[in-house]
Amino acid sequence: MDPIIFLIQCLNAIQYGLLLFLVASGLTLIFGIMGIINLAHGSFYMIGAYMAFALQPLISQYAGESFVLTLLACVALAAILGYFLEWAFYSYLYHRDHLQQVLMTFGLILVFEELRSLLVGNDVHGVPIPAWLQGSISLADVMTYPIYRLFISVVCIIVAGLLYWVLTRTRLGMMIRAGASNREMINSLGIDINRLFRIVFAMGVALAALAGAIAAPVSSVYPGMGQSVLIICFVVVVIGGIGSIRGAFLAAMLVGFVDTFGQILFPAAAGVLVYLLMAAILLFKPEGLFKQG
Template structure:
């Protein structure tokens, strides 16, 4: 393989893996810390992408901002949405069986899809790449690589570093880790575990929506786009270890490389290679790469 092509495929794998991490990190927080099987998590990715499409003209008209301001508005709105959903629906699921969690969160998928159809329609939409990122970097004499994809990778790395810092160096992170280990104990210490879980859920929704918003210019915006992302993100969470942010990061990168190079070298089997990777890892490490 030509070195320039190999470099491009590596960059694609890194960008895809980092984007998966952004979505999966929110899922592993909700799943591992709150104990909820949230099938609607992919819908939050879709909501972020549709908000980026729908809000960009409004942000430009009323706030005078461009794509970055639009993404920030999407994240704020997604955080508010997540906080409300946890209060209105998810807070009643902590003591329920997993089947009830699955049924309710699947019901939310149907609700979100219907609302999307009513508000925006069923057409495929595109989100333009910002003009200041609409360029390419030369790789060799012939090949180029889009600047916007590098921007996506940089944003994901920044968010990953911020998450590691929050979880390991702040009081909020200490409470989240303690609540994941023993929620009764931190309740007895006077910490409102319900409010803490509401914050965690809102963060998880915001991360998924952020991933959808920044991915919209390269993947387009279309009905059901969250479903495929949800499946692969569950694979990432299981491989990395439920509740482990570090595991989710490593697993997302592994999945990104296996999927990208699988499509290059083994296109006929690319669809199953990620699942073979999961099966091989779980065969030797049933709890995933890292325990929570």
């Protein structure tokens, strides 16, 4: 393989892996820390993309072309939505069995899809790349790489660093980790575990929505876009270890490289390579690459 082509594919794999991490980190927080199998998590990715589509022209009317402001608005609205959903629906699932969790969250998928159809329709939409992120950088005489894809990678790295810092270096992160280990002890110390888990859920929804909003200009906005990303994110969570942010990051990067290079080197088997990777890792480490934390 030509070195420049190899470099471009490595950049594509990194960008895809980092984007997967944004979605999977929220899923592993909700699944590993709160103990809820959230099939609707992919819908939050879709909601973020549709928010970017709807908000970008609106914000442009009042604040000029500000894609960063659009992303911040998507994150804020998604966090509010997540806080409300946890209070209204998910808070009743903590002591229910997994079948009830699956049924209710699957029902939410249907609700979100129907609301999307009523509000926006079933057409495929595009979100324009802001002018300051258009264009490409030159990698060789005839090879270029889009600046916007580099922007995606940079934003994902910044968010990953902030998330790791919050969970490992702040009082909120300490309470989240303690609450995941022993809810009763946290309650006895006077900490409102229900409010704490509401914050965790809002964080997870905001991360998924950010991933959808930032991916919208390169992947378009279309019905059902959350379901395809949900499956691969569950693979990332299982490989990395349920509840582990470090594991989700490493697993997302592995999946990104396996999927990207698999489509080039083994196109006929590209669809199963990621699942073979998951099977191989679980064969030797059934709990995933890392334990919760």
